[in-house]
Amino acid sequence: MGAELPPSHYENASIVVPSTVRRSAQPSSIEQEVMEMFDEFRHPLLRYSLSFGLTIHDAEEVIQEVFMALFRHLHLGRSRRNLRGWLFRVAHNLALKQRIANQASSQRTAGDASLADEHADPAPGPEEQLTAAQRRGFLQAVARALPENDQHCLRLRAEGLRYREIATVLGMSLGAVSVSLTRSLARLARADGR
Amino acid sequence: MLHKDSHQANLHIPDEELVRSADGELSPQRTTEVDTHLKACWDCRARMEEFQSTITGFVRDHHAEFDGQLPPGDGPRALLRARLAEWSDQSTTGWWKRVFHFGVPQMAVVGLSLIAIVTGISWFRQASQKPSYVLFDEEAAPNRSLTPGATRQVALSEVCSVPREEVIGNVPGALRQRVLLEYGISNARPEDYEIDYLIAPRLGGTEDIRNLWPEPYRTRVWNAHVKDALEQRLHEMVCSGQLDLSTAQHDIATDWIAAYKKYFHTDQPLVSHSSIGAATVLELGRVISSPV
Numbered sequence: 207m208g209a210e211l212p213p214s215h216y217e218n219a220s221i222v223v224p225s226t227v228r229r230s231a232q233p234s235s236i237e238q239e240v241m242e243m244f245d246e247f248r249h250p251l252l253r254y255s256l257s258f259g260l261t262i263h264d265a266e267e268v269i270q271e272v273f274m275a276l277f278r279h280l281h282l283g284r285s286r287r288n289l290r291g292w293l294f295r296v297a298h299n300l301a302l303k304q305r306i307a308n309q310a311s312s313q314r315t316a317g318d319a320s321l322a323d324e325h326a327d328p329a330p331g332p333e334e335q336l337t338a339a340q341r342r343g344f345l346q347a348v349a350r351a352l353p354e355n356d357q358h359c360l361r362l363r364a365e366g367l368r369y370r371e372i373a374t375v376l377g378m379s380l381g382a383v384s385v386s387l388t389r390s391l392a393r394l395a396r397a398d399g400r
Numbered sequence: 401m402l403h404k405d406s407h408q409a410n411l412h413i414p415d416e417e418l419v420r421s422a423d424g425e426l427s428p429q430r431t432t433e434v435d436t437h438l439k440a441c442w443d444c445r446a447r448m449e450e451f452q453s454t455i456t457g458f459v460r461d462h463h464a465e466f467d468g469q470l471p472p473g474d475g476p477r478a479l480l481r482a483r484l485a486e487w488s489d490q491s492t493t494g495w496w497k498r499v500f501h502f503g504v505p506q507m508a509v510v511g512l513s514l515i516a517i518v519t520g521i522s523w524f525r526q527a528s529q530k531p532s533y534v535l536f537d538e539e540a541a542p543n544r545s546l547t548p549g550a551t552r553q554v555a556l557s558e559v560c561s562v563p564r565e566e567v568i569g570n571v572p573g574a575l576r577q578r579v580l581l582e583y584g585i586s587n588a589r590p591e592d593y594e595i596d597y598l599i600a601p602r603l604g605g606t607e608d609i610r611n612l613w614p615e616p617y618r619t620r621v622w623n624a625h626v627k628d629a630l631e632q633r634l635h636e637m638v639c640s641g642q643l644d645l646s647t648a649q650h651d652i653a654t655d656w657i658a659a660y661k662k663y664f665h666t667d668q669p670l671v672s673h674s675s676i677g678a679a680t681v682l683e684l685g686r687v688i689s690s691p692v
Contacts (some may be wrong), residue, residue: 234488237484237485237488240484241480241484244477245473248477249467249470252466252470253462253466256469262469262470262471263551263606263608266471266476267548267550267610269476270479270480270483273480274484277484277487278487345457345458346462346465360458361462363423364458364459364462369420369425384416384420384425387423388419388420391419391451391454391458394457395450395453395454398453398454398457
């Protein structure tokens with residue numbers, strides 16, 4: 207997995223800029239830095255946000271908020287350690303929040319007596335699941351059946367995050383990340399081999 | 401677990417170590433040991449290749465599932481840049497620095513002066529017994545936290561081929577109710593509010609709850625007719641190449657009244673844009689220009 211994913215120079219950003227330099231940095235230089243990180247991480251963050259089931263529009267909005275938060279974070283001279291992990295953590299939290307809001311909103315809409323499909327089962331049926339699997343790829347369909355945290359681990363790893371970064375994003379131990387990835391890959395491999 | 405002892409060659413490397421080895425998450429020493437074992441053990445090598453194959457397949461599918469949905473980044477990039485610039489402009493850091501450099505005695509004098517001025521104005525307003533006028537309608541602008549604006553990815557050619565549409569009344573009933581509820585408005589009559597788009601569809605706005613807000617019909621100055629005029633103006637500027645679409649979206653979403661003032665170079669709605677009539681505008685003009 208690691209061999210295919212080029213490391214980002216933000217990955218091991220333990221090269222901490224001295225606080226005196228940070229404080230004196232002008233907003234314009236921070237803006238420039240944020241825009242560079244936007245260019246580098248927009249696609250990985252979008253894919254990760256979309257994996258929460260958000261629409262592309264919601265995901266774009268999440269990404270905008272992530273980079274506004276990054277700008278404020280840097281502007282206040284806060285830690286620059288592991289900024290890639292920081293970005294994914296913020297995106298994770300915002301995407302989760304957006305998904306909860308969407309669910310609450312759809313529940314409110316579903317509560318409207320005027321809707322004809324009030325009692326429709328939101329879960330896709332077996333045929334729909336098969337169609338989705340055929341369309342998106344078999345492994346993705348299997349991955350969607352994994353526990354949610356395992357899915358997050360897999361997708362974060364697929365976006366190039368190292369174990370310690372994944373642990374930071376998801377609030378897990380390094381060992382738990384390792385176990386989760388192994389369990390998921392073993393399950394995917396078994397399904398793939400059938 | 402790997403053992404160097406050749407008698408225990410059948411003790412294979414656990415799956416977790418294989419995965420960690422593939423991911424470069426083992427210590428250098430352990431990585432060397434695992435590599436050595438893999439050279440000798442076909443069974444472990446086969447399992448390792450199985451993991452590698454699964455990883456390759458998963459990453460390929462992961463990208464295939466989402467990459468087709470990813471729109472070009474130019475628009476979002478421009479929007480982010482505009483938001484950052486706006487934030488920088490509004491940042492109070494410099495202002496506070498100047499205040500603290502001012503010194504405590506000077507700050508105390510300024511503070512007391514401000515209190516005196518505010519008290520004086522308050523007293524004068526009470527003494528004059530004049531009615532207080534709301535110069536700007538409080539509900540004319542949406543709550544930005546509830547209605548930040550929402551856009552879709554749209555080509556300029558599509559934007560410029562959209563005719564001037566009538567958007568009033570197009571919002572479905574259920575969505576209308578959601579918007580009103582979000583703003584804490586209950587028991588509203590249909591004639592009280594128009595559910596208006598913050599970023600008009602002809603500027604790439606979407607029928608999304610974050611792009612809709614209840615605009616009261618009772619607003620007199622900065623009303624829907626004035627906003628329509630701004631939308632038309634921005635549409636013309638975008639389609640004539642005078643203005644970037646993302647800038648137009650940003651400006652109208654941030655503060656449409658400020659955008660109107662900016663693009664029409666005026667502090668008040670033009671008479672031709674307001675439905676309240678010239679006489680009323682003149683009347684309001686007198687109110688605005690009269691001392692408080």
